[in-house]
Amino acid sequence: MSEQPRVEIYTKTQCPYCEKAKTLFEEKGVAYEEYNVTGDEELFEEMVERADGRKTAPEVFVDGELIGGWDDTAALAETGELDEMLGLVADGGEPVDDVVEHRRLLIAGTGIAGLTAAIYAARSNNEPLVIEGDEPGGQLTLTTDVANYPGFPDGISGPDLVENMKEQARQFGAELKNGIVERVDASTRPFRVELASGDVYTADAVIAASGASARTLGIPGEDDLMGYGVSTCATCDGAFFRDEDMLVVGGGDAAMEEATFLTKFADTVYIAHRREEFRAEDYWIDRVHEKVEDGEIEIMKNTELVEIHGSKEAGVDHVTLVRNEKGHPTDRLDDPETEEFDFDVGAVFLAIGHTPNTDYLEGTGVETDAEGYLSTQGGTGGGQTETDVPGIFGAGDVVDYHYQQAVTAAGMGCQAAIDADGYLESVERAAAEGSEATAADD
Template identity: 50%
Template sequence: MYKSIIIGTGPSGLTAAIYLARANLKPLVIEGVQPGGQLTTTTEVENFPGFPEGILGPDLMDNMRKQAERFGAEFTSGWVEEVDFSKRPFTLKVDGGQTYQAETVIISTGASARYLGIPGEQENVGRGVSTCATCDGFFFRGKKIAVVGGGDSAMEEAGFLTRFASDVTLVHRREELRASKIMQDRVRSNEKVKWALNRLPLSVATDESGAVKGLMVRNNATNQEELVEADGVFIAIGHTPNTAFLGGQVKTDANGYIVVKPGTTQTNVPGVFACGDVQDTRYRQAITAAGSGCMAAMDCEKYLEGEMIHDWSVTLDN
């Protein structure tokens, strides 16, 4: 029986663990299959405050974990398969048959970037393949970039990357784009953007040294294979929030992201809080995730102290 259990790590979960542990609440942190979250697949992190020379993503997460452990947070590995938020204490079932109970739960399971599933993609994540322009665009100053996608997020990524790249080629498997007209017009007016529409991505191409040199595509009009030259390939086809295990017990939006009361981390279930990318459809940055982890811990602490009144269900329903 725990005062609080945190599901997931990453910047949000580990920050929540640090704050709760310092409050002497001895939280249990359940790490998933990728402890540390998406930053463990990132090489250099240059935009997290406090590291003027940058820091490796895995090192940043390891430092956060050690900090939480220092104050008394407990860690266990496992995959939460089922939760019961219908009665108190809350019950969490983890793969392997282990069951935990808690008075409060913080969900920080993140959102997984969608990938194309083509050869050379996963092998080069963090080495020329990325899913975050804000995180990695700086590393491609004066270089060629290919962006894959046809929605608003792809348009945003392409536009942002023109600040750094010599040129950006937008690759989409169809002739028509899903993005809103205003987003399309904005990108089409950018002289740095080239277009490779009606092209199906086949593989990430590398040179003899293993460096990314472009994206192999099939021209659907001619059925011929082509190389879209690029030093970096950015996949912008969306994210999937890791909320399936909740079984619909926490309110989510149409895309599966947890809905929280604006300005807080409170879900529609009293005593259950959400932080990080699992409830963030807009920013998805390490620093904003860490900030929301701090908020979740403070909201959780106030709830345990009886200072938080659950009177906002109408806000969430609307």
Template identity: 45%
Template structure:
């Protein structure tokens, strides 16, 4: 067993919040250590064109995250490819344990674990995950060239996925339980103008149907929300795009939360209910959930940690 890695500031997570915190913490001479987590680079690594990152009219999500990681390293942050599976918030210094068995101790911790895709929870959805059911169009859209596919959802995620999938699919059916979308107006306009996309209003996904040998999706059964009538739609791919849930398992039951397990921070800061523990990005943000706001919170978290440590030092 290797000796514990000790740092003044441990950053858990590697999206825009984590890497921005790393840059600022390194500039503050805190010698930060960043543990990347299960999805290095966060959600932007599964996004293609990003059009709302200041300074870039258009940038590829994975490219942006590669640049952020390089920036953090150039500033002096140690970036480690591990997954923190346990965080002892009662210990001082804080004590984190990675899946690798490595132990990290820290005088301050910045949580930037982000959010993950939500699923509907249908048995048939689970049965075909990875065999025609996906929550990541940029990961799997390529496999459905010339095929008909279905997207479930009505927010930004669903519309962005549907638009992206038109690069491959012959037809995209967008299934939504209402008759209007929650997505930004500019995205809605693009969707309604696209000849390959057909919205199906007032319906929910009832069942994914397919074959077992070879395993694959053949279609879906959808239910009308008012009449209960079942309709079958032929398709080869089903993309679930109903939003995300905060990845707050590390601190569940340990810190104050709100709005469905988002970590609560003090207004105007990134301070959690535990002194020395800070949180930033989508883990805390049930409202905006943008890369640029996550990055801003990462900056705040590093500055809050710097002030906390200075106060501790007297």
């Protein structure tokens, strides 16, 4: 194995993706140097210069070479290229620890659903292997203040809650592994589970708790300026655009929370929502309206973002919006009442929902709806979380397109672990009865 290269990570305080990056290297056993740019203008300017103008965190370097932010680093980890850069593979590119291991239960995802399933499964002596996924800890790691999770009257930060649950799962015997499930082969029993790194596991049962990923709009300028003033994480990047006018796109809880958070840094926060009514719960709407009364937030209803203008060198310069009082303006572009106009902002934050991470189950026979959410209660075992493929279960945001709350994800994680335990016991009973019948015939 080659000598470990030098790893440098620029971070900031209250940055969930920074924590994900550090955890990734820690779990690989790779030491790194951390530079926290919060409150250090000189260090921040150094990061921006080295990162080709990107004003976002984290920024990762290996032997002085820019790897990029969390998404870039996670993508390299998924393909196994990061392990090659870090000297963690043997000659010829084969992983040092490339072994096929059988597990009784494998859980895909370490959000609230996956970690709750891990706790219950470990307590049932099913020794689960938990694959962390490309967003370890799930969406809750992007939430600075979880005020409605039962048992925490003073609230708790999302990252703290996730770390507590990870430790709890480990104490009961769960094993957490960094990696991304790329494919599940359900044509054989046990299931064959292939990771993006090339590692392969077999498992008697699988719980899909891989959560959902932030949606983007697919509009001009979005991809080019992602990380240069466009972001899907206000808590990660908001502080980098201090005193700018900022635009938040969306109308649900996430948009309201991000807009409220950004008032710490912005001159004015604007919320663009394509409908007249918000989908957020009253708690968040009330908080936003308080900020509106204070002059910190302005709301633009029946308004959609259609283009982002700027450059990597200068960041976001302005955006193009369309507005129609009937709502859904992009569906009414030929309507003479639809108004298109340019609007000056220095940063854009997208909070428009999520897409379930279920691609790795394609070809298994697991039924999904048109958007990719898993259909459950379809199995033969009677469990509410079992899919129509016996032995594969779903929990959390891969199933729940409606509630999408931490507490409901935890509840489904518990159910999935109990359902999986029942399934595993039924398989063992059937195998034992078959052995007895064979012995009797002999």
